[in-house]
Amino acid sequence: MEAKNISEKVEYLLSIMTLAEKIGQLNQTGTTMVSALPGIEADIDGWVSDMMEGRISQEEFSKRMELCREDLKTEQIENGGIGSFVNLYDDEKIFQVQQAAMKSRLKIPLFIGVDVIRGYRTIFPTPLAMSCSWDMDNYRRMIKIAKKEAKVCGVNWVFGPMLDIARDARWGRIVESPGEDPYLASRIAKTVVNAFQENDAYGRLLCTAKHFLAYGAVSGGQDYNTVDVSERTLYETYLPPFRAAVDAGVGSVMSAFHDLNGVPCTCSHSLLTDLLRGELHFQGFVVSDAEAVKQCVAHGVASDERDAAKMSLQAGNDIDMSSLDYSRFLPDLVDKGEVSVSSINEAVRRVLYAKFFFGIMDEPYRYDPGKISDTVLCRKHRIAAREVAEKSAVLLKNDGVLPIRDSVKHILVTGGLAEDRAALLGPWAFTGDKESVVTVTDGIRNNAPSGVTVEFCRGFDTSDSESGFEEMIKKAEKSDLVIAVVGESAFMSGEAASKVNLNLPGAQEKAMLQLAALSVPCIAVLVSGRPLTIGKLQNNPGIGAILETWHMGCESGNAMADLLFGKCNPSGKLTVTFANEAAQEPMYYNHPNTGKPGGKFKFTSKYQDAPVEPLYPFGYGLSYTAFAYSGMRVSKKKLELGDTLNCEICVRNTGLYAGEEIVQMYIRDVTASCARPVRELKRFCKIKLEPGEEKICSFALHASELGFYRQDCTYTVETGMFQIFIGPDSSKGEMLEIELCD
Numbered sequence: 001m002e003a004k005n006i007s008e009k010v011e012y013l014l015s016i017m018t019l020a021e022k023i024g025q026l027n028q029t030g031t032t033m034v035s036a037l038p039g040i041e042a043d044i045d046g047w048v049s050d051m052m053e054g055r056i057s058q059e060e061f062s063k064r065m066e067l068c069r070e071d072l073k074t075e076q077i078e079n080g081g082i083g084s085f086v087n088l089y090d091d092e093k094i095f096q097v098q099q100a101a102m103k104s105r106l107k108i109p110l111f112i113g114v115d116v117i118r119g120y121r122t123i124f125p126t127p128l129a130m131s132c133s134w135d136m137d138n139y140r141r142m143i144k145i146a147k148k149e150a151k152v153c154g155v156n157w158v159f160g161p162m163l164d165i166a167r168d169a170r171w172g173r174i175v176e177s178p179g180e181d182p183y184l185a186s187r188i189a190k191t192v193v194n195a196f197q198e199n200d201a202y203g204r205l206l207c208t209a210k211h212f213l214a215y216g217a218v219s220g221g222q223d224y225n226t227v228d229v230s231e232r233t234l235y236e237t238y239l240p241p242f243r244a245a246v247d248a249g250v251g252s253v254m255s256a257f258h259d260l261n262g263v264p265c266t267c268s269h270s271l272l273t274d275l276l277r278g279e280l281h282f283q284g285f286v287v288s289d290a291e292a293v294k295q296c297v298a299h300g301v302a303s304d305e306r307d308a309a310k311m312s313l314q315a316g317n318d319i320d321m322s323s324l325d326y327s328r329f330l331p332d333l334v335d336k337g338e339v340s341v342s343s344i345n346e347a348v349r350r351v352l353y354a355k356f357f358f359g360i361m362d363e364p365y366r367y368d369p370g371k372i373s374d375t376v377l378c379r380k381h382r383i384a385a386r387e388v389a390e391k392s393a394v395l396l397k398n399d400g401v402l403p404i405r406d407s408v409k410h411i412l413v414t415g416g417l418a419e420d421r422a423a424l425l426g427p428w429a430f431t432g433d434k435e436s437v438v439t440v441t442d443g444i445r446n447n448a449p450s451g452v453t454v455e456f457c458r459g460f461d462t463s464d465s466e467s468g469f470e471e472m473i474k475k476a477e478k479s480d481l482v483i484a485v486v487g488e489s490a491f492m493s494g495e496a497a498s499k500v501n502l503n504l505p506g507a508q509e510k511a512m513l514q515l516a517a518l519s520v521p522c523i524a525v526l527v528s529g530r531p532l533t534i535g536k537l538q539n540n541p542g543i544g545a546i547l548e549t550w551h552m553g554c555e556s557g558n559a560m561a562d563l564l565f566g567k568c569n570p571s572g573k574l575t576v577t578f579a580n581e582a583a584q585e586p587m588y589y590n591h592p593n594t595g596k597p598g599g600k601f602k603f604t605s606k607y608q609d610a611p612v613e614p615l616y617p618f619g620y621g622l623s624y625t626a627f628a629y630s631g632m633r634v635s636k637k638k639l640e641l642g643d644t645l646n647c648e649i650c651v652r653n654t655g656l657y658a659g660e661e662i663v664q665m666y667i668r669d670v671t672a673s674c675a676r677p678v679r680e681l682k683r684f685c686k687i688k689l690e691p692g693e694e695k696i697c698s699f700a701l702h703a704s705e706l707g708f709y710r711q712d713c714t715y716t717v718e719t720g721m722f723q724i725f726i727g728p729d730s731s732k733g734e735m736l737e738i739e740l741c742d
């Protein structure tokens with residue numbers, strides 16, 4: 001539908017809407033639980049705390065829940081008081097609420113917004129894991145399936161992609177992020193937005209760039225905490241992926257929970273109006289984060305929720321996610337002349353425009369249970385989930401024990417996580433079902449070559465208990481190989497899951513050290529949402545290999561087995577730095593040099609008790625084969641401002657296996673008016689090479705891409721010397737110098 005056409009329809013609708021109906025479009029709600037018995041109040045949150053803190057038993061909790069029913073708020077929908085739902089993902093209920101909307105005066109369908117973070121019913125690896133594939137086709141494959149499943153189930157709005165650059169592994173939401181690099185994150189942003197929103201066989205699916213802005217920089221890595229970053233850092237580090245999403249036409253943006261340089265993002269006019277709409281030319285609508293409108297009171301910038309509603313709307317926050325403050329206070333605020341009807345119209349206009357553009361108005365949800373069951377978690381989707389997962393794993397260490405050799409006849413799988421379906425599924429997967437997950441033991445058992453026996457012994461888990469060690473050691477001694485699954489359970493990362501200790505939780509490290517002391521080879525399969533401080537495993541010769549699998553989703557066990565047995569070759573590379581110690585966080589590769597670099601002498605920038613280098617740098621990842629880089633060339637040693645620089649390097653597979661390599665190109669601006677990062681990623685490519693094969697990788701970079709934001713936040717390209725690196729990660733590679741001239 002053409003923009004003009006849509007605008008006309010929107011204006012017509014606006015002209016016939018009552019104020020209450022308009023405010024309804026800005027009101028997003030979830031379903032609530034209400035008591036089925038008169039006189040008893042449903043206090044679910046209170047009951048959850050009571051149960052978690054031992055005041056009531058689990059049975060008592062379940063009994064109380066049985067006395068509740070879910071309120072779909074159909075009456076309010078029929079009155080035009082609700083415009084969208086958050087996280088309603090039961091397809092039958094979606095149908096019910098859409099039917100209620102069809103009974104409203106104007107019959108405007110609802111937005112059904114859900115956190116489709118990494119698949120819908122078929123759950124793929126976490127976003128952080130996905131980013132380690134550096135593979136845009138991999139993303140497209142995942143998104144197309146997520147889109148198909150979500151749409152067939154009635155979801156018409158996705159709260160993603162999450163585009164928060166994350167440089168601090170203490171922050172639990174690093175698991176949802178595209179990693180620490182703005183260039184890679186921008187490529188991901190563009191790919192994901194296009195894949196969701198383009199008009200393909202499944203139509204368009206509205207998506208949301210979140211959380212605007214700089215949520216990854218929460219102080220101390222503590223979730224929801226204050227963010228204080230310079231404007232220059234905002235432009236250079238945190239803004240680029242959002243800019244890319246806006247350029248790709250993202251339909252909505254979610255404002256973040258925290259306060260940015262003193263002002264909560266939800267009610268920041270400079271952020272939501274001046275920067276997002278004014279400078280980035282964002283045309284869509286803004287939704288707050290959950291209950292973030294009312295949180296402006298707790299932040300201490302709004303005197304009460306009425307004030308919070310007024311400030312948020314006026315700042316440019318169009319939809320109130322689940323505070324209900326817009327629906328409670330906007331009528332009176334308009335009545336008293338404190339909020340103008342035109343500002344309400346402006347917000348509603350944006351929302352309605354999106355409802356037309358994304359096909360919600362044309363295509364009320366057609367509920368088809370048969371089609372749903374044929375589509376979700378079908379064989380084809382599961383195969384994709386397995387292959388996509390394989391590309392996300394990162395091989396961190398290998399002394400040759402992987403891929404598993406033919407001589408291995410008996411394998412011991414140990415560690416509670418190996419059987420923990422919820423952990424393998426990981427956080428932010430509530431639309432999935434843990435029963436759909438293939439465990440590590442099952443995966444290894446089902447894919448082992450014939451004649452190989454596989455035994456599971458729990459041995460340890462993420463708790464402090466060592467009671468299973470003895471049995472585990474006995475069984476390990478009788479095996480040819482131990483596969484120990486270590487790391488984090490599902491809720492150790494994600495929202496409100498920050499940590500100060502990044503070691504393997506519980507007794508896992510102790511268990512690993514005991515296994516390492518045996519003469520039987522031992523492999524660590526890491527399941528985690530974030531980088532962990534695993535130096536002791538890396539440095540222990542008794543641990544033959546470490547494979548970071550993150551949380552791989554429903555095909556975990558099968559994908560791991562394919563990697564371990566060498567049916568596929570690990571190709572992922574880290575998109576976040578692994579520190580040696582949690583106290584080094586935030587640790588990231590693209591920092592400026594200090595005035596005292598070097599680390600050898602006393603008065604240099606370093607710690608006394610940890611190496612200055614990370615445990616594993618950004619971009620790092622091994623393969624079962626080896627790649628040699630040689631013959632780097634640049635097209636010009638002297639570049640002019642309008643020129644394009646062409647660089648190339650030859651990469652050869654010198655090992656025994658076919659494999660994929662992610663070739664990375666970085667720059668360093670040697671002298672500039674601001675201190676520039678020691679390296680900045682500018683290009684990458686992924687190539688597949690057979691043993692003995694070589695390929696030339698070429699990159700083209702326009703001189704304008706050598707610029708940066710100066711102190712006054714203007715983007716400038718400064719002449720002078722630049723170093724160009726091409727290599728396998730952010731710490732290695734060949735280097736050539738070029739000069740940029742006027």
Ligand code: BGC
Binds near residue numbers: 086087115159210290
């Ligand atoms: C999260 C958002 C999410 C929303 C709805 C919030 O707590 O910060 O990322 O989209 O909940 O689930």
